[in-house]
Amino acid sequence: MQIIVVSNSLSKRIEYFVEAGKHLQTEVCFMTYEELFSCLPLLRQAVIKLEPCVSDETDFLKYALLNQAYKETLQRLSEMSLPDDVYFLNTPDALLRALDKKETKEVLMDKGLKVTPMLPSPQSFDELRQLLADCGRGCFLKPRYGSGAGGIMAIRYQPNRNKWVVYTTLRQVDGVIHNTKRINRLSVEKEIIPLAEAVIQTEAILEEWIPKVQLQGENYDLRVVCRESEIDYIVVRCSKGSITNLHLNNKAHWWNELSLSEEVRQQIYFQCQEAVQSLDLRYAGVDVLIERGTDIPYIIEVNGQGDHVYQDMFAYNSIYTQQIKNIKKKYNHANR
Structure with missing residues (x-):
């Protein structure tokens, strides 16, 4: 084979x-x-x-x-x-499903799994403003399709003061909107509008912000690499802000550094394994946050090609090694 x-x-x-x-x-x-x-x-x-x-x-x-x-x-x-x-x-159909953040959340919710709550998708900046005002808390505006931090906008809006605070990798230069490898802070509405409209133009989802637990004074979430019913690796992604993707110079920490209870750890394992199987994936990277104050885990999204973890690659390369071992074991004598 x-x-x-x-x-x-x-x-x-x-x-x-x-x-x-x-x-x-x-x-x-x-x-x-x-x-x-x-x-x-x-x-x-x-x-x-x-x-x-x-x-x-x-x-x-x-x-x-x-x-x-x-x-x-x-x-x-x-x-x-x-x-x-x-x-x-991973089949093309399963990868397509996982690339669609909205469909992914709907599938997982149907299975009774906890996901970060979605608000209606805005079709214009005015709609976005109204949704944020009605929500009353921070939100994430994201492209509906794809993975990574490209196009994500962490937005806080105070309607009574018309005050904005936005963190995003997007930046407009000479009329062209670029995805950068650094997080930019914006507070001027006229600078925010073209960026938000570009994300909305590509089809967007709006997620309610949930405060994350902290490690050493920084917010963190998890990338959990699953292989069928096994957990292969968990990397802790820390950031002073809301966006934790590691390619943005955020810090990677070890799973065993966290002071989580065994009950919370088991909930994370179970939710991630169920998510991967619900989407008909054989392996995936599942992004999970743990709510500050309640320790409830929520699935943010599932990346059907999310097994790429530098922390592991440069140290042990265990994720890919285990994946190939599993392929050899499962398919060398496979018959349909």
């Missing part, structure tokens, strides 16, 4: 996945999506891991178009017939 990893170009995550294969004396082949389309009908005895496309595009609206193109790639793959002995590690 051959293992194939697919993207538009090589990346660190692919290099470390291939390296995990070498460690296990297992060859992992790299292929582009176009190459996969050409050879898929002829493939035999293969397990295919679909990775996200690599891009250094900073123009937010152009990047949204690339996301749309990737969704179309997955849709096209989902419509192709697979030979009987060829398998996707």
